[in-house]
Amino acid sequence: xxxxxxKLKQGDLHGAIGLASEAVKADPKKFEHRxxxxxxxxxxxxxxxxxxxxxxxxxxxxxxxxxxxxxxxLIRAETKRKQFFDEGRVPDFLDGASESLQAxxxxxxxxxDGQPDAAGEVVKTAECSRPALSGQITIDGNCKKFDDIRDLxxxxxxxxxxxxxxxxxxxxxxxxxxxxxxxxxxxxxDLIWRKAKMVVTDAFDAEVFxxxxxxxxxxxxxxxxxxxxxxxVGEPDQAVTGTGGRSFVxxxxxxxxxxxxxxxxx
Numbered sequence: 001x002x003x004x005x006x007k008l009k010q011g012d013l014h015g016a017i018g019l020a021s022e023a024v025k026a027d028p029k030k031f032e033h034r035x036x037x038x039x040x041x042x043x044x045x046x047x048x049x050x051x052x053x054x055x056x057x058x059x060x061x062x063x064x065x066x067x068x069x070x071x072x073x074l075i076r077a078e079t080k081r082k083q084f085f086d087e088g089r090v091p092d093f094l095d096g097a098s099e100s101l102q103a104x105x106x107x108x109x110x111x112x113d114g115q116p117d118a119a120g121e122v123v124k125t126a127e128c129s130r131p132a133l134s135g136q137i138t139i140d141g142n143c144k145k146f147d148d149i150r151d152l153x154x155x156x157x158x159x160x161x162x163x164x165x166x167x168x169x170x171x172x173x174x175x176x177x178x179x180x181x182x183x184x185x186x187x188x189x190d191l192i193w194r195k196a197k198m199v200v201t202d203a204f205d206a207e208v209f210x211x212x213x214x215x216x217x218x219x220x221x222x223x224x225x226x227x228x229x230x231x232x233v234g235e236p237d238q239a240v241t242g243t244g245g246r247s248f249v250x251x252x253x254x255x256x257x258x259x260x261x262x263x264x265x266x
Contacts (some may be wrong), residue, residue, distance in 0.1 A: 013044050013222035039188040045217055047075045076167035085215035091171045094203050100126050107239050108155050119239035123154040130158050135266040146250040154239045163209040176200050180264045212258040214242040
């Protein structure tokens with residue numbers, strides 16, 4: 001019989017949750033079982049159930065609050081992110097939204113209203129004013145210089161989505177960022193929230209979390225939720241958005257999955 005970890009490696013997220021739930025029922029007070037279940041529920045987008053599992057851990061032993069509270073704050077940040085993609089709630093910005101970002105938000109509103117062609121016209125205008133960003137990227141220990149980078153999703157093309165331990169959900173313009181150093185994945189949550197040290201010009205140098213899976217998550221399968229598959233919605237003249245694993249493009253031709261990236265410098 002497959003273990004929880006084996007199910008996860010196979011991309012069977014719901015199967016892994018089933019086994020993890022059985023483990024919790026068999027030993028309700030065991031920290032590792034309930035923590036692992038909470039992580040899997042977050043991967044599946046079931047944030048409310050995950051938060052309840054973490055709350056139960058704290059109730060069982062208040063000392064677990066040290067580990068659980070930061071994750072609960074990230075769940076709150078992720079909830080705000082989902083409210084943007086599902087309801088249109090605007091993210092936080094460091095210094096307000098620039099004209100270019102306002103255009104991306106306008107395109108998103110048009111998409112939500114079922115006007116992909118009009119949204120395409122807006123993102124074309126925004127793309128014309130988007131500054132090319134040069135720098136270097138590290139993948140598998142190899143550094144590669146680039147003259148431009150952008151997210152392949154037309155709505156988030158020139159921003160990094162950022163979650164914080166204070167429960168905030170930011171859009172930070174790529175042009176404001178000096179560097180990002182990602183930590184290697186160590187636990188299931190690292191598959192969807194990449195922990196990183198981010199340095200932002202005239203703003204902060206701090207540990208943050210960057211979502212590696214796109215925000216539109218309705219009706220997606222387990223492989224997409226785990227970032228192992230990406231599908232694109234939209235025609236060439238429309239605003240194109242992604243579901244599943246986040247990808248960037250270097251110099252308009254080289255596609256890079258976010259999970260591959262070790263560091264970025266601008």
